[in-house]
């Protein structure tokens with residue numbers, strides 16, 4: 251097909267569940283491409299000589315190649331093309347912020363809309379799952395080395411997958427009774443259905459990766475015990491960022507204030523959590539939006555979001571904000587909390603201040619500035635602060651790790667070694683709360699270093715590791 255013909259094809263859109271149908275359940279909202287739509291959309295790709303999409307993808311997936319295979323109807327081949335670089339295509343295709351990554355750098359998007367890379371990747375991954383195709387890669391023979399992995403999120407699972415395929419025995423120690431980290435206890439099923447998550451994770455486990463649940467490393471077993479008593483050659487820390495950041499306002503300890511990560515973990519673990527009808531969520535990212543949408547599905551009728559900037563600066567994706575608003579959540583823009591109000595230790599509302607936008611801050615976003623005398627109170631049964639997370643350092647017992655000022659582990663940017671040479675780290679524990687794709691990329695590179703470390707090889711030679719720390 252000629253470029254002109256490709257340019258003439260409009261971007262295809264996926265069907266979605268209507269808000270009325272989805273609001274009281276956890277069914278997936280976006281329904282994905284049919285075969286016809288996926289192939290038609292794939293034909294829009296210009297197969298650029300210098301593909302911007304690849305550069306924009308943190309994992310460096312060969313996007314034009316897999317899209318070309320989808321266009322030809324070679325769906326399994328397309329899937330395996332992505333698996334050369336990505337351990338979790340079905341998951342990344344759903345939750346990656348495509349508009350700021352691959353699709354944001356798509357050259358086709360300079361004239362019209364970018365190619366729908368995420369939905370195409372989702373289509374071919376789902377095609378593999380629904381057609382029960384073999385998604386497991388062949389295993390290697392054991393080489394007599396073993397590695398302990400702390401945490402079963404995308405980082406820990408990806409390290410385990412690559413090491414297991416290099417013949418290194420891996421055991422994952424996970425503090426929770428479930429596997430998946432934030433994918434299981436953070437991102438709700440209406441964005442990431444559990445049968446897809448489980449299908450993709452079982453592929454990673456298929457090479458004999460052992461998972462030990464309900465063990466907190468640092469408390470139940472120390473890092474030194476893993477090495478000295480259990481005989482592991484190296485340890486990977488993939489503990490993510492699970493400590494909720496506080497609002498830092500008066501009254502935050504009152505009953506009725508429930509931090510976002512804790513709320514999602516409880517609900518998504520199957521517990522009934524009654525937070526009342528009037529709920530205010532504070533924040534503008536994924537976590538805040540997921541909390542608001544989960545609260546609606548759990549029966550809260552009046553859910554609103556408090557965000558101190560405008561819609562333009564919201565870190566959440568346009569699609570998520572659109573879905574949130576469709577479901578009836580009101581966003582109170584340019585407002586920030588100053589005090590939780592209440593009596594007898596129980597909150598009854600939140601006092602806020604109106605803001606206006608000032609000059610850009612270090613992040614490039616306009617800084618919110620308080621408008622004096624603009625205080626107002628919103629009555630609420632529950633406030634959910636969801637303004638970011640820190641790394642929890644319970645794991646570290648017995649070691650003084652070098653940390654950044656944000657409390658994340660400092661690592662060698664090529665080898666992913668911490669200041670203790672047999673301990674490696676990647677994902678949110680290094681980057682702070684970030685994305686699945688970044689965790690997957692770093693974990694793959696960390697696994698390469700751990701393998702070389704176990705074999706006594708040079709860990710720097712021939713490496714060209716992307717710096718995703720920005």
Ligand SMILES: Cc1cc2nc3c(=O)[nH]c(=O)nc-3n(C[C@H](O)[C@H](O)[C@H](O)COP(=O)(O)OP(=O)(O)OC[C@H]3O[C@@H](n4cnc5c(N)ncnc54)[C@H](O)[C@@H]3O)c2cc1C
Nearest residue numbers: 401403404405425431432436467489490677678684685686
């Ligand atoms: C609500 C929410 C929505 C999100 N939405 C998106 C999105 O749309 N797109 C996107 O790309 N990213 C999203 N993210 C971010 C994404 O989930 C994370 O970037 C990613 O999961 C990080 O992977 P990780 O493996 O580094 O850490 P995690 O996924 O956090 O996994 C860490 C694991 O370590 C375990 N652990 C911690 N301490 C110990 C210990 N001492 N001993 C044993 N086990 C331990 C934890 O229980 C957990 O299972 C979202 C996050 C949240 C919370």
